[in-house]
Amino acid sequence: MAKTLVEKIWDAHVVKREEGFPDILYIDTHLIHEVTSPQAFDGLRKRGIGLFRPKQTVATADHNVPTLNQHLPIKEELSRYQVDMLTKNCAEFGVELYGLGHPFQGIVHVIGPELGITLPGKTMVCGDSHTSTHGAFGAIAFGIGTSQVEQVFATQCLQQSKPKTMKIEVNGELKKGVGAKDIILYIISKISAAGGTGYFVEFAGSAFRSLSMEGRMTVCNMSIEMGARGGLIAPDETTFEYIKGREFAPKGEKWDEALAYWKTLYSDADAKFDSVLTFDAADIAPMITYGTNPGMGIGITDHIPATAAQPETEQTSYKKALDYMGFADDESLLGKPVDYVFIGSCTNSRIEDLRAVAEFVKGKQKADNVEVWIVPGSKQVEAQAIAEGLDKVFEASGFQLREPGCSACLGMNEDKIPAGKYCVSTSNRNFEGRQGPNARTMLASPLTAAAAAVTGKITDVRELLTP
Ligand SMILES: CC(C)[C@H](C(=O)O)[C@@H](O)C(=O)O
Numbered sequence: 001m002a003k004t005l006v007e008k009i010w011d012a013h014v015v016k017r018e019e020g021f022p023d024i025l026y027i028d029t030h031l032i033h034e035v036t037s038p039q040a041f042d043g044l045r046k047r048g049i050g051l052f053r054p055k056q057t058v059a060t061a062d063h064n065v066p067t068l069n070q071h072l073p074i075k076e077e078l079s080r081y082q083v084d085m086l087t088k089n090c091a092e093f094g095v096e097l098y099g100l101g102h103p104f105q106g107i108v109h110v111i112g113p114e115l116g117i118t119l120p121g122k123t124m125v126c127g128d129s130h131t132s133t134h135g136a137f138g139a140i141a142f143g144i145g146t147s148q149v150e151q152v153f154a155t156q157c158l159q160q161s162k163p164k165t166m167k168i169e170v171n172g173e174l175k176k177g178v179g180a181k182d183i184i185l186y187i188i189s190k191i192s193a194a195g196g197t198g199y200f201v202e203f204a205g206s207a208f209r210s211l212s213m214e215g216r217m218t219v220c221n222m223s224i225e226m227g228a229r230g231g232l233i234a235p236d237e238t239t240f241e242y243i244k245g246r247e248f249a250p251k252g253e254k255w256d257e258a259l260a261y262w263k264t265l266y267s268d269a270d271a272k273f274d275s276v277l278t279f280d281a282a283d284i285a286p287m288i289t290y291g292t293n294p295g296m297g298i299g300i301t302d303h304i305p306a307t308a309a310q311p312e313t314e315q316t317s318y319k320k321a322l323d324y325m326g327f328a329d330d331e332s333l334l335g336k337p338v339d340y341v342f343i344g345s346c347t348n349s350r351i352e353d354l355r356a357v358a359e360f361v362k363g364k365q366k367a368d369n370v371e372v373w374i375v376p377g378s379k380q381v382e383a384q385a386i387a388e389g390l391d392k393v394f395e396a397s398g399f400q401l402r403e404p405g406c407s408a409c410l411g412m413n414e415d416k417i418p419a420g421k422y423c424v425s426t427s428n429r430n431f432e433g434r435q436g437p438n439a440r441t442m443l444a445s446p447l448t449a450a451a452a453a454v455t456g457k458i459t460d461v462r463e464l465l466t467p
């Protein structure tokens, strides 16, 4: 029978299937961080058991780490406690930890792929919603809760019902100044932050095929922001090329075997999806959000949709979102002053993002009214950026290159956006208070963020690009 990619990988991992019950799914790789693992470790301790397969778990410290002076003790007490707990738990339970100071440390969804841990055909979980990022490699990757983290620790399996499948096809060529982040913000703006609820989404079509692995990760990262269980893209030569030679990627004969299998990982031509959506790449402009969920996005030259145009049941919350942001119906965002620019997070902190920003800002200066933070996704991204001299470019432009971590993506560490301030952010969530109490977040691509950094206001980056 014809199968979708999700079905192929899912079925290959079912340990037990019984009518009327969720499947028991084998988990190849479990990623953990300091926020969602402590209770799970405690649970094991209470039961007097260890991890069933500790070698299939990898840990890193990312959410609570500072992004300046990482060699010094962490100043925030709660953050220090969380990171210390992770270190202690990993040592006690025999889990490999890439903690602060380790050359592999970084945001969990950045290090998995760059270390060759994330591979096509795998099942991967993490107590973190943006685990969907790893789907860019043609893996089934999704976020789980803390009690499930404990379940995976103890059994290397999870009880899961097979998700419904959705295909989102985007065909055609992207316009100048438009990238992966714009595609995903566009899709979410069209189908809403709940449009993918209950589905596992496969992104297909020429627009995704032409993206680099970094771009595909940006797209899959945000599939969760449309409510989807996860997102994935069938692996191809771009995928194999990216993986080859990475630290933990298969080598020699193992590589040949793996590659032969990976080449079977695509949705069969006549496979049935529960839902199919199609978009045209040429319709997509640089995007920006104006509200407090990632679905509240518009093309940079568009105006904020009117409250009256929203479904009646949603008008109150829509108005509340605009009030929070200090925006009004029908307004254009162009020219609005910006206070902070944050380039980072598991959505856009990979080397390609930093390169794109550096290329754009080279020879330009940061505007006086903005503070710019560039936070690499990992120690390896940081090292690469320095090796390529990107740090010098940023410094000359007045941008600060900090150390790796989740940083201002969420106000869980020292990097917070002050109340009332506007931040153009390359992260994935613009919820109320996400970047700090009463901070106002506008989600955009690295290029659009960089344009705001040099002009000090919301700007159509296309006007600043050389033809
Ligand atoms: C802290 C963690 C559980 C959370 C998540 O699950 O996504 C965080 O990473 C986020 O982005 O909000």
Ligand code: SF4
Binding pocket: 062, 063, 107, 108, 109, 128, 130, 345, 346, 347, 405, 406, 409, 410, 427, 428
């Ligand atoms: S960078 Fe942001 S979205 Fe990604 S894992 Fe960290 S907090 Fe979550």
